[in-house]
Amino acid sequence: MNRTKKQNLFLALVMLSIIILSTVFQFKVHFEDALLQSPAPGYKVDISIWRIIFEPILGPLLYLNRSLYVLEELPLALFWGFIFYVGYSAVKKFRGSRFRRDMLYRQLANLPLIIGLCFALFVVVLFIPLPNNTIRNTTDDTVLVTSHAHTEFSHDGLISQENMWKWHKRNGFDAFFITDHANHKKSLEFSQEQKEGKFPIDPLVLVGQEFSGTNHMSLLGLNGEFETKGMEDKAVIDSVHRYGGAVIINHWFDGKGRRKEVYAALGADGFEIENTGTDLYYDRDVFKQLRKFCEENGLIMIGGLDFHGYGKACSLYNAFEIPDWDILGHSGKKQAVLNILKEGPQEKIKILIYKDRPFYPKANLVFRPFLTTVNYFRTLNWAQILSWALWIFLFQSIVNRTEKSVLLRNNGLLVLSNIGAIFLMGIGVHYYLRGKAVIGYNDIYSEYSLLLGPIGLGLLLYVLAVAYYRFSKRKSAKSDSVHEKTTINF
Secondary structure, rough: OOHHHHHHHHHHHHHHHHHHHHHHHOOOOEEEEOOOEEEOOOOOOOHHHHHHHHHHHHHHHHHHHHOOOOHHHHHHHHHHHHHHHHHHHHHHOOOOOOOOOHHHHHHHHHHHHHHHHHHHHHHHHHOOOOOOEEEEEEEEEEEEEEEEEEOOOOOOOOOOOHHHHHHHHHHHOOOOEEEEEEEOHHHHHHHHHHHHOOOOOOEEEEEEEEEEOOOOOOOEEOOOOOOOOOOOOHHHHHHHHHOEEEEEEHHHHOOOOHHHHHHHHHHHOEEEEOOOOOOOOOOHHHHHHHHHHHHOOOOOEEEOEEEEOOOOOEEEEEEOOOOOOHOOOOHHHHHHHHHHHHHOOHHEOOOOOOOOOOHHHHHOOHHHHHHHHHHHHOOOOHHHHHHHHHHHHHHHHHHHHHHHHHHHHHHHHHHHHHHHHHHHHHHHHHHHHHHHHOOOOOOOOHHHHHHHHHHHHHHHHHHHHHHHHHHHHHHHHHHHHHHHHHHHHO
């Protein structure tokens, strides 16, 4: 069997495996009610057409991004990809032929290129808003709200107010609170612009602030003058209530704050029962204890996205039961949301989590990327399967062409690494300029610009050095060949 037939057979087996996993062993993607831990009727998964068209490229990246423990699992996936590349290269270059030193040097020179490319891919997954699956609300009386999000006017945010609004609109929200750290005045200005009709009312911008007391708290529904500097937890909570707002204790389950009973006694209105800023799940025993405590004490439970403009794709929604939302004005909508946060009852709030894989604990994640790959293919529908088939055909056509072109075959990695280097430099420059625009509010722009920019520049210089060396060597080899032929003819 020749090489082309072997490749065709392998790709046919790949497609057959994809079809079997996505049909026989299908995992139906859905939204789960976090409190009931069962599928939530009335909320469907909406798949972007761009995601379907570019499924083999975007799909795996987004699935990795939605991992339960993304900051651990994504580097592990890239690590295994690197290991397979090294192993494949070693077998391909040395199997069935004598050892060649120049081949070894070439592979060693490729290693920094692969590492740089993996890092650029890591940045793409965490920092670029890819066209992810989102929600379609088919109910008549619920609206989708988030209570925890940070813009670039927070010290740790990487998104402008305008892009924050667009992000929530793209992800199907009807309203969202901006809860920048120690600052709500900029959010108040942005909300006022919306009220004045400078941009659409859907989704509604609501004003909040995250207060870092003994535990982080979302102070929701702020208006006018409001200060928290130097204030104790009790004084802050009382002040928010005087302004007609609500106080939610954020990610209490991370273990950094005081006992939950303390915050109930201080007058907090509720707790975040889920927070998807880092991991999608925390210890389920702690979850049950917190849920029981809130139920016994009449405290509201909501989910917090803790969105900062980067990190996980949108995986959590709060569905508030608010009839006639569309006919309410700006003030009426705002008050309706605050009333539920302050008064409940909990039956008017559903916490929806995007569910695209079985739950698993955080322990022993080393080999999780292999199971994640299997679970990804289990979630595909027929349109996504067709996309895979078309891209595999396209890939095979490209491979057949590049095998006839030594130039393309030998320099494909250099081209990809060069694109990765330019991307890292570009995002570094962008963050530098945005940091200059929000001086005094934001620290993280400068931190990431000083990280990504130099890495991108270093990768670019290395790519150019390797390209120059290989071009010079190839030119020298051609010159020697011409000289040898001339000598023989003479």
